[in-house]
Amino acid sequence: MSRFIDRVVLHVRAGKGGHGCASVHREKFKPLGGPDGGNGGNGGDVILEVDPNVHTLLDFHFHPHARAGNGKPGEGGNRDGKQGGELLLRVPDGTVVVGANGRLLADLVGAGTRFVAARGGRGGLGNAALVSRARKAPGFALLGEDGEEHDLTLELKSVADIGLVGYPSAGKSSLVSVLSAAKPKIADYPFTTLVPNLGVVSSGDTSFTVADVPGLIPGASEGRGLGLDFLRHLERCAVLAHVVDCATLESGRDPVSDVDALEAELAAYQPELQADSGLGDLAERPRVVILNKTDVPDADELAEMVTPDFEARGWPVFKISAVSREGLRPLTFALATLVREYREAHPKAPPRRPVIRPVVRGESGFSVEADPEVPGGFIVRGERPERWVHQTQFDNDEAVGYLADRLARLGVEEELARLGAEPGAPVTIGDISFDWEPQVSAGVDVVMSGRGTDPRLDQSDRVSAAERKHASRVRRGLVSEDEDQR
Template sequence: MGKYRFIDEVSIIVEGGKGGDGAVHFRREKYMPKGGPDGGDGGRGGNVYFVGSSSLYSLLDFKYRRYYKAEDGENARGDLNGRKGEDLYIPVPIGTVILDEDTGEIIGEILEKGQEILVARGGEGGLGNKHFAISTARSPSKRTLGKPGEKRRIRLILKVLADVGLVGFPNVGKTSLLNALTGTGAKVGDWEFTTLSPNLGVIRSPYCEITVGDIPGIIEGASEGRGLGLEFLKHLDRVRMLMFVLDGTRDPIRQYEVLVREIGKFRGEILEKPRIVVLNKIDLLDEIPNLPFEFFPVSAKIGEGIEEIRKTLINLLCLQG
């Protein structure tokens, strides 16, 4: 499906820090060359957590780094306890499901910013010899070593919002097109900014099902946060391909350019996803214009050109894998 592969699943290894070792040490007192045992305890190893981040939208970073370990606890030194190892917080995008790769168990799902899920515990610190001062052994030199941290293979899955995301300015006919393609029955002409959640529909074919998301309209300046622009734009990170919807009656070349610019400014990576361009409202045009990019001329209103898009999507997403 083109050069871009959506990174929505990765496998990594996480490991808690090792506990520090306990120490052997004897109390030093002025008139007693060798006092009782007072060796300190090792610090416990750091834990590993995943934490929800609202500025990440893909699992791409994990493609380059596969191993994450929290800090080890410090060994005790003499009668001083070792310091605890720092916990490690690994940021992941909202919508990330965390599984244990070996058991298949779902450990949890990150649903909001700041949410933390513990995935690997640090090891316990070892005990110093002060814990082993029993009466039968007046000068015990027994202590224990720190335990290793928990090590787990983790699979992260970023739940995809939709296979195809409809992108365009308000009123170009995105919702109408969604209805024409999928028969969803979403409300046409709905005020764009009242809801942040896209309408979803499904194209069913004998080969597979394709989900289509009607993403609320982008406006110029969206990448700078105008008109809730960023909230809308980030949905695009969770679709496999884009469908630009242009209004044929309103300077489509400029619409196309602004869409590319706003998306590119938001996150250039999204533009590497495969996309098709739809010129809508051709029922209002005298003739189909010549545009400097490939496009599908359609009318969502009278249903013209819809079948061609459906076939193309099935071909791209179901048959070519």
Template sequence: MAAAFVDTAKITVRSGKGGNGAVSFHREKYVAAGGPDGGDGGRGGDIILQVDDHMSTLMDFRYKRKYTAGNGMDGTGKRCSGKDGEDLVIKVPLGTIVRDAASGQIIRDMSDHEPFVLARGGNGGWGNKHFATPTRQVPHFAKAGLPGQEREVVLELKLLADVGLVGFPNVGKSTLLSVVSKARPKIADYHFTTLMPNLGVVYLEEGVSFVLADIPGLIEGAAEGAGLGHDFLRHVDRCRLLLHLLDVSGREGRDPVEDFEAICRELEAYSPELARRPMVVAGTKLDIAQDPSLAEALRAHVEAKGMKFFLLSAVTHQGVDELMRYAAGQLQSLPPIQVYEPDYIPEPPKLDTSGDVTIERVDDVWMVDGPWLQRLMANVNFGDIESRNWFDRVLRESGLFERMEAMGVQDGDTVCLYNLEFEYQK
């Protein structure tokens, strides 16, 4: 049963390669060699993340770790462009955070239903129709398509809930959730019956509702990995309000005050910010309480810390409605559910520029090709000035421009790198 819930996964994605441009000519009277009509290659498919409301875990990613989009088709004659590669849509649960596997930085928080392009497909190569000029009427060359992007990312699910139920195992969290919502978590009179977080919507009246999360029971040492708590503490990260349940029945011989302090220490150890989250405390199992002094001692301890305290019995519904209405009232003045802002700053890839580069002058154009140039072009955003400056710096440091100058390139000459043409400037 424990294996049925997965909330972290590492996957590798690769977008599609662009198709190659075509070299082709058609027959036309008074046009040399019939005129160029080679079409462009199709663009490679993107890797797109999309929220699926029917998914509640990352279980699908346990068995499949590599995802590849379709490649673009090559161009053909008659100015026909190749077909674009098919995009690959990867569905994830609402609340999934996407991190860069190497740095751990956040790339995207999938907390809405807006699709996100995780890896863009490579552009298709130009066909020879692009290279026809008055002085170069018969271009016998086209360009290869650019490779797609490959990324390794970590998916991390953080539930989107307004209120999180926390506490030791078997204090009545699942029972309370089943009473106040339509959720049906497993309930039994032994510890760790809840092995995965459960969500339920608490509906009080028209326009008054909130999402309640039952987090599996914590134990001392949970923040260091003991028990189940270490795996599921992340799911209270977004909760705007914590509802701390404590057993005041005395049936297990536990001291609710000590339990309260133990859970607070675990929250503090996991995240000091989480420990400062607004908290409401409730003594549970009032219907079978054997020693009323336990509840009163807990009330005095909690209220001395400035927290609101309730006594309830989920079985008899005593105090339940009052607690839920108080929680709903508190939510009205609390900030909305946290959405994590991206902090990922892609570092320029380390490229080995020592590989072979072919430089050829065709008519009045300098054609430059090479495997590492393909990788370079795939990682440049030509709409961003910093990215363009990095691109220019890599070319100069590689010795490419020095080599071209030795071959006779002059200011104003046209240089063609795949699907990019520019005038050379020393």
């Protein structure tokens, strides 16, 4: 038996970029073959796409982790690594994507609509792509970047033209079953409907969808009953129809008080999506009152008594019986008219030619600020310097020198000097800390003495990459000084 799931938490991780290759072409009778290391492949993206054949988030309920393929490392002979395979996740129409901080990221409506949930990491450049006038044969390559990783909340909000609102056992499911070919569960006890039911209704040349939302009770907007879970399925409805039980035997209830109580809940429910949907708040949507179960004599008399009260509010009123099907024909025509008027007032935008614009990955700026935890220290923040640090092989002197040149060209050295950084001041970029040495001639052309080395770096004054990273973690309080450097 299939289950309806309309809210899940999805953990997505894009693929890592492959490392670049540091290789030199070797062939008989060609002593100066030159660098031929290929670039690493980009990691795969995790993409959400609307599929009209998917109607629930059930698959993500049982498989909440999604991971795209990693890029392959580059190889010698100028062979680039293979791109990581993208992961395409198919979601139902009306899926809303919310970030870990509660911010709305995407509202997926319409077949084929896509959203990149996590972008794959870029592959590292091979040494063939790093050749310059100063570095004729680089003895290093750049490392691949990690892919993005996010925790996303997916919420399904039904896309329907008419939303049926009412107390439990008001006859909403019965009404959907007689208006359309849908076969929802119908029983004589409250909260029979536990999931929204959608039905397609045809009236003349107009076809529209009707959503049967599980019964609401006072306090639904605050989480009582099932209201908080399913009120969101009314957000996209153009018209709200109150289905009123005129034959209820409960004391203290009557059609007018029932509608007033539910109207208060609709007014109290204020999700973020309403402002972006173009439909306005739920309290502002057009209303229709459907007085159900008029096949009962007392119910028919009560419907006659309360009809003037609803008509005074400017709401159309229809007396029907879902059992005897009395009054269904005029109701169907009226609902079709309201839907047609809404569609004429909100025409769909004509399809336009796709416009391709280059997407800038990251900002070029950076900032330098004093480190509050380390006296005399500084922290460099920015997408580019942090990315460059992750791409660097710190056990390779030439790669470290290349990083220093990139930071100098960006202006980091100049900014540190302007802020009064002293030689040996601890500087942190990302998760790496190092002692700033302004006497290193960064940003100038230097004749390299050998592959993998840099004459500006004195081997006697340097420590290994593992020791440098361990010192950085000790300075930040992540490990103790006597812990293993792994």
